[in-house]
Amino acid sequence: MACAIGPKHKVWNIAHTPRIIIPRPYSPDEVKLRRLYILWTLKESYTKALGQPIGFDFSRIECDIPHRQIRVDGEPLLGWEFRLFRANTGVLRKGTLVEESYQCTTAIYRGGNTTKLLWEHEDGVGEGDKWLRFVRVEDLIHYVKTHITQKPGSS
Template sequence: MSHETVLVWMLSMNREYGTEVGIPNRVQLGEAVFPIGKGKMRAQQSGFISTGMLMTQLLPVLMMRHRRVPRAKWVDQVTPNGKHWIDLVEDPNRPGRPKPPSIGYQLTFHNSLCGMAVTQGPASAVVNIGLGIKQLKVEPKGTSVQVYFESLSHKLTAHEISTIVGNPDEVVLKRLCMLLALKEAYIKAIGQPMGFDFSRLEFDIPNRRVSGDGNPLLGWEFRIFVAKLGVARGTQLKQEEYECVCAFYRGTPETTFLFHETPQLLENWVQFINIDQLMAVSNKLAA
């Protein structure tokens, strides 16, 4: 992966795999793959965590194993506002060797889809990456699209609302989920908590503009794509669709929106795996 290349890993929870993982297993796994700061991990865990969260946290470890970098040869770093990057451990037998680029990543998961956005370069730059995922469905089940839209309209600006109302239900739902995924990706890229007021951001997609508190946000790249999954739930195979956005700050004079609407375009930078592929190598991740 070259400097400023963006890659995304998507993990499909394509079948039921138990709903919860208890704290003893969580701590044991944490000590194996994240040996630095394991005491902090113990202190932060209470009760149970979801399988989705656990699988998502394994993605950077899987990525480094895919690169054939042993776990002892890299360190997970984090900024005060929770942005992560990976540094390779210097080889004492090869002094003076140029430092490899840092690898920044952002994790997120929503329902049956876990994701990781990745880039590499200077540590100060690679942390400016975020990933937003929003499933195209109403919640709770049985709610009309109009009621669902109204329940989330407080996260939108008046202009954004005007681009949605008056359209068929499928268009309303798609545009709503795309806007929410865009805002989530940006908020995660800058390291803000999810309690951030979404209505402070405005995405004017037709005119390729984005602003925060009324001020233009320049230099950002937003990659927008759809993930379609076949998910086994009991004896039924259900189709799920997600609006996904990767946000990355490139520091250019403009803001860029890139739409990837075909599998061929996605193959260049998005890799899909499923839970069985991850579990097949899970016992080797600490090596």
């Protein structure tokens, strides 16, 4: 399956068939889209954790969500932990504050002979988790003004 993203609508092959994303064709569009984002973010988080460049062949990664298994090049992926959660945040769109929801996945290599998929409703994952912070530009400017006193070029 190909997906167009970005302002220039570059097409990326995210290596999914419609049957994998939509096991029940009568599912609402919101469910179909969320499933697509879950699969996509799993693959993205894994390749980013490996330090792989854009263009990694996602078809090499198979995700079996119901059985909580991931395979790469046909072999079970072992030693990884994936945390899946939604982040809801307010975004200003044309002067109006709109709440948007983002699918987030982190990939951490823990070692061992299992792979864990942890969902936001499970302990330690999601909103109670302190891994994700949304920072506004105003907050960054305030931090720089109050914590950085040295001027550039002076030692």
